[in-house]
Amino acid sequence: MSLLVTCPSCGPREVSELRCAGEVTRRPTSAPSARELNEYIYFRDNEAGVQREWWFCRVCEDWFLAERNTVTNEVLRTWLPEPPVAAGAAASPADADEAGSA
Amino acid sequence: MSRLPPHPHERIDRTRELAFTFEGRRVSAFPGDTFGSALYAAGQRVFSRSFKYHRPRGLQCCSGHCANCQMTVDGVPNVRVCVEPVREGAVVQGQNYLGSLERDLLQVTDKLGGPFTPPGFYYKTFIRPRRLWPLYEKLLRHAAGLGRLDEHGARGERVEVEHRHVDTIVIGGGEAGLEAAAEAAQRGESVLLVDEGPEVGGSLLSRRGGAATARELAAQAAAAGVELLAPATAIGIFEYNLVPVATANLLLKVRARRVVVASGVTEQPLVFPGNDLVGVMLPEGVRRLVNYWSLKPGERAVVLTADERGLDAAAELEAAGVELAHVVDLRTQQPPNIEAAGRRGRVQQVGINGRWIACDLVVMSGSPQPSYKLLAQAGARVAYDAGRGVFVPRDLPPRVEAVGACAGDVGEPAVPAPQLGYRGDKCFVCFCEDQTTKDLKHAIAEGFDSIELSKRYTTVTMGPCQGRLCQLGSIRVYAKANGVDEATIGTTTARPPYAPVPLGVLAGRPQEPVKRTSLHHRHEDLGGKMMWTGAWKRPHSYSDDPGEEAQHVHRALGLIDVSTLGKLLVEGPDAGAFLDRLYPNRFSDLKPGRIRYGVLTTDAGRIMDDGTVARLDEQTYYVTTTSTGADGVYQWFTWWNAVWRLDVEVANVTGALAAVNVAGPNAREAMQRVSPDDYANDAFAYLDAKHVRVAGVPTLALRIGFVGELGYELHFPSAYGEHVWDALLERAADLGARPFGLEPQRILRLEKGHVIVSQDTDSESNLLEAAMPWIFKQEKEDFVGKWGTQQVAERGLRWLLVGFESPTGVMPLEGGQVVVDGRSAGRVTSVRRSAELGKVIGLAVVPHELAVDGGRFDVRVDGRLVPMTVHLGPFFDPEGARLKA
Numbered sequence: 001m002s003l004l005v006t007c008p009s010c011g012p013r014e015v016s017e018l019r020c021a022g023e024v025t026r027r028p029t030s031a032p033s034a035r036e037l038n039e040y041i042y043f044r045d046n047e048a049g050v051q052r053e054w055w056f057c058r059v060c061e062d063w064f065l066a067e068r069n070t071v072t073n074e075v076l077r078t079w080l081p082e083p084p085v086a087a088g089a090a091a092s093p094a095d096a097d098e099a100g101s102a
Numbered sequence: 103m104s105r106l107p108p109h110p111h112e113r114i115d116r117t118r119e120l121a122f123t124f125e126g127r128r129v130s131a132f133p134g135d136t137f138g139s140a141l142y143a144a145g146q147r148v149f150s151r152s153f154k155y156h157r158p159r160g161l162q163c164c165s166g167h168c169a170n171c172q173m174t175v176d177g178v179p180n181v182r183v184c185v186e187p188v189r190e191g192a193v194v195q196g197q198n199y200l201g202s203l204e205r206d207l208l209q210v211t212d213k214l215g216g217p218f219t220p221p222g223f224y225y226k227t228f229i230r231p232r233r234l235w236p237l238y239e240k241l242l243r244h245a246a247g248l249g250r251l252d253e254h255g256a257r258g259e260r261v262e263v264e265h266r267h268v269d270t271i272v273i274g275g276g277e278a279g280l281e282a283a284a285e286a287a288q289r290g291e292s293v294l295l296v297d298e299g300p301e302v303g304g305s306l307l308s309r310r311g312g313a314a315t316a317r318e319l320a321a322q323a324a325a326a327g328v329e330l331l332a333p334a335t336a337i338g339i340f341e342y343n344l345v346p347v348a349t350a351n352l353l354l355k356v357r358a359r360r361v362v363v364a365s366g367v368t369e370q371p372l373v374f375p376g377n378d379l380v381g382v383m384l385p386e387g388v389r390r391l392v393n394y395w396s397l398k399p400g401e402r403a404v405v406l407t408a409d410e411r412g413l414d415a416a417a418e419l420e421a422a423g424v425e426l427a428h429v430v431d432l433r434t435q436q437p438p439n440i441e442a443a444g445r446r447g448r449v450q451q452v453g454i455n456g457r458w459i460a461c462d463l464v465v466m467s468g469s470p471q472p473s474y475k476l477l478a479q480a481g482a483r484v485a486y487d488a489g490r491g492v493f494v495p496r497d498l499p500p501r502v503e504a505v506g507a508c509a510g511d512v513g514e515p516a517v518p519a520p521q522l523g524y525r526g527d528k529c530f531v532c533f534c535e536d537q538t539t540k541d542l543k544h545a546i547a548e549g550f551d552s553i554e555l556s557k558r559y560t561t562v563t564m565g566p567c568q569g570r571l572c573q574l575g576s577i578r579v580y581a582k583a584n585g586v587d588e589a590t591i592g593t594t595t596a597r598p599p600y601a602p603v604p605l606g607v608l609a610g611r612p613q614e615p616v617k618r619t620s621l622h623h624r625h626e627d628l629g630g631k632m633m634w635t636g637a638w639k640r641p642h643s644y645s646d647d648p649g650e651e652a653q654h655v656h657r658a659l660g661l662i663d664v665s666t667l668g669k670l671l672v673e674g675p676d677a678g679a680f681l682d683r684l685y686p687n688r689f690s691d692l693k694p695g696r697i698r699y700g701v702l703t704t705d706a707g708r709i710m711d712d713g714t715v716a717r718l719d720e721q722t723y724y725v726t727t728t729s730t731g732a733d734g735v736y737q738w739f740t741w742w743n744a745v746w747r748l749d750v751e752v753a754n755v756t757g758a759l760a761a762v763n764v765a766g767p768n769a770r771e772a773m774q775r776v777s778p779d780d781y782a783n784d785a786f787a788y789l790d791a792k793h794v795r796v797a798g799v800p801t802l803a804l805r806i807g808f809v810g811e812l813g814y815e816l817h818f819p820s821a822y823g824e825h826v827w828d829a830l831l832e833r834a835a836d837l838g839a840r841p842f843g844l845e846p847q848r849i850l851r852l853e854k855g856h857v858i859v860s861q862d863t864d865s866e867s868n869l870l871e872a873a874m875p876w877i878f879k880q881e882k883e884d885f886v887g888k889w890g891t892q893q894v895a896e897r898g899l900r901w902l903l904v905g906f907e908s909p910t911g912v913m914p915l916e917g918g919q920v921v922v923d924g925r926s927a928g929r930v931t932s933v934r935r936s937a938e939l940g941k942v943i944g945l946a947v948v949p950h951e952l953a954v955d956g957g958r959f960d961v962r963v964d965g966r967l968v969p970m971t972v973h974l975g976p977f978f979d980p981e982g983a984r985l986k987a
Contacts, residue, residue: 004357028889041705042706061754
């Protein structure tokens with residue numbers, strides 16, 4: 001794989017300077033069944049097309065999100081996750097909307 | 103052999119002379135010569151022996167395309183000497199012959215011919231008796247092939263890899279490439295132009311007066327800001343316009359917004375009997391001999407041409423004083439039968455419809471083929487131009503352009519090259535692999551009727567020229583034999599590399615990054631035997647007796663450098679909540695100044711890493727990780743917080759801080775000598791974390807006991823590493839202060855039954871089966887790994903990590919197989935001989951039902967089963983009295 005990915009903080013970088021941490025998954029809400037849990041842990045959509053991914057920039061050490069076409073390797077957009085919210089007000093882990101396998 | 107009279111644009115500098123040896127003879131040359139031209143000037147005509155038939159071969163393209171001039175230069179095989187500049191003192195040797203280049207005994211394969219040598223002949227002929235194949239194979243490998251690699255040779259020169267980013271890369275420095283580059287540079291783009299020749303100029307260079315034009319264009323491009331690089335070969339065009347360029351001992355990884363391919367054309371041979379004889383050349387080869395090096399290619403020439411190039415060459419030859427015996431312009435006349443014949447592999451006459459014309463040079467020129475390979479590799483479609491009989495690139499991918507002749511605009515009228523002569527003789531289609539029209543027809547008759555299958559069966563296009571001179575010809579033979587047109591046959595897939603690249607260049611610079619702690623040189627001075635642990639170098643031990651080193655820690659005092667531990671600062675109003683979500687146990691209720699052990703698990707409940715967590719104040723935690731886990735844990739933490747968005751910051755201070763563990767019964771006294779702070783047991787209790795000063799250096803001291811003795815783990819700025827270390831060793835010398843290495847540490851921690859993550863656990867281990875159920879706080883609302891661990895609890899434990907002793911004293915290997923009732927049932931994860939306990943002790947994963955004190959199992963040692971006894975809990979100081987003293 002040889003592509004350029006635009007880190008929202010550092011700009012376009014060689015893919016070797018970044019780490020792709022896989023597609024964005026949804027962490028189950030509280031107390032999942034064995035099936036839900038196993039799907040979350042082991043199953044991936046493995047989209048042949050545009051998928052949302054977590055990326056880590058080894059240069060600025062920021063995590064960011066990307067939409068990449070897995071067929072053409074075209075990266076449609078990249079963006080930083082939302083900034084932290086005030087103490088105590090953050091979503092509980094079970095409610096986390098986007099959880100992947102880092 | 104004398105040169106032609108000097109002319110103003112020749113490349114050679116006749117005022118100086120160089121010399122090299124060829125097959126033991128001294129050969130002189132001028133600067134500007136290649137090995138090939140110098141040998142030609144010295145009268146050499148046979149440059150190689152062909153792959154299969156060992157036929158003599160001579161200069162054909164002089165452009166580095168064909169394999170005819172491959173020789174071994176200074177031990178490097180398969181160097182195309184026609185383009186390799188001469189070097190003083192070089193040693194040049196021919197290849198692939200038995201005897202000499204002029205008289206190769208293996209040419210017998212050519213004489214035998216017949217049923218002996220069709221494609222795949224070696225598999226067919228030599229398959230019986232089967233048991234002799236290994237012998238046959240050895241002989242065949244010896245007889246067929248290219249140069250020899252020096253098996254013991256090592257790369258002498260260092261290869262570097264460089265990343266470059268440009269607006270535009272232009273591949274090919276001919277007229278079109280130079281103009282395109284200059285134009286782009288004038289628009290303000292950063293432009294790199296690469297050319298595989300020794301200098302830019304392309305086909306201009308070999309035209310009379312063309313060199314001056316080339317230099318002018320190059321100067322204009324350079325003035326516009328173009329960076330010109332030659333010789334430099336673009337290996338391929340990869341995703342996102344990544345163009346690796348091999349140049350000398352450098353691999354440039356060029357990333358370009360735009361790739362402009364200006365690779366020109368490749369002249370094509372004609373297919374007729376005797377077309378591989380020495381003296382049968384392509385027009386460019388002839389032009390280079392005359393115009394580069396002022397060499398006369400022959401005395402009497404016959405020209406066979408399907409385009410303008412042959413006629414141009416004819417004019418050059420006449421100007422050089424070569425007699426033109428006959429010219430056949432295939433555009434106006436196509437004689438049904440042309441063949442060349444010669445003696446000892448050298449052309450002596452050409453027969454045209456049975457009329458023989460004496461000559462010592464034949465110029466053949468098929469319709470030139472646009473060099474589309476890089477474009478096709480980048481994703482362009484390849485279409486057949488029936489008018490000229492060549493393939494041209496179409497539908498270029500975005501941000502890839504083609505200019506000049508490679509785009510298909512050859513500019514000169516040409517006709518498809520006919521096949522001349524059908525006498526069943528050897529009309530070579532593929533010179534590199536010695537494949538003739540007959541071989542191809544043979545392959546078709548055997549059912550290999552697609553060009554891709556044919557390629558694999560006959561190996562046409564798979565030789566050193568990589569299809570440059572044979573692909574078109576073989577497609578033509580296939581089309582004709584199958585009664586279809588060339589477009590139907592199609593081309594084979596173009597793959598990188600575009601040209602042969604030394605593996606050394608691809609391997610790049612050997613990298614062996616090493617991390618050293620700030621105490622590295624102290625370890626070396628103290629006789630530490632350094633070993634690799636991940637990317638770190640750490641002392642294994644300082645003596646030949648690690649057991650004694652370990653015992654000394656029990657008796658007196660030891661110092662170990664633990665700077666390699668990962669160190670993270672977790673700070674913010676949500677820091678406690680954040681750690682509660684990441685760890686199976688709770689940290690929000692940890693009191694400031696206290697320490698708790700933590701194990702990280704994934705959501706699948708697998709153990710990832712472990713370490714200590716100290717709470718420094720209300721909002722600040724200091725987390726240590728394993729030495730190899732530092733980066734992974736840092737990314738794990740920051741990623742989860744990218745998801746959770748808690749008000750917390752994570753800083754990786756691994757490299758900023760050194761860490762030294764001071765352990766042993768004398769540790770307290772030692773600390774008191776270097777620090778004004780209070781180390782009394784009630785003031786600084788087990789699992790306390792305190793800010794102290796050690797030898798004047800602000801230090802975070804953690805009272806923990808990985809090695810089972812009273813101990814203080816000191817974390818302080820790396821810059822003071824040696825200062826603190828020296829102070830401890832000096833001022834506590836009479837207390838027995840001595841450094842100890844990793845190996846004694848492993849013995850000490852094993853005596854305590856402490857687990858090393860990734861030594862005693864693997865990617866399948868979970869908290870419950872790694873015997874750490876106490877760390878799993880089920881009542882916590884949620885944390886990473888909770889559900890996965892619960893799943894294990896629900897299904898029931900299958901394995902357990904337990905301590906064991908070896909009653910016989912036999913020491914199993916780490917990784918040794920646990921055997922229960924004759925079946926494999928677990929493995930040994932750690933084992934050491936403890937001098938302190940006088941026992942062999944270890945940790946092993948065993949079936950859960952065996953995990954009781956005194957439980958017995960066997961371990962396979964050297965094929966024998968050796969009994970072991972389960973020991974639950976620490977082997978040494980089970981109550982931890984020494985830790986807490």
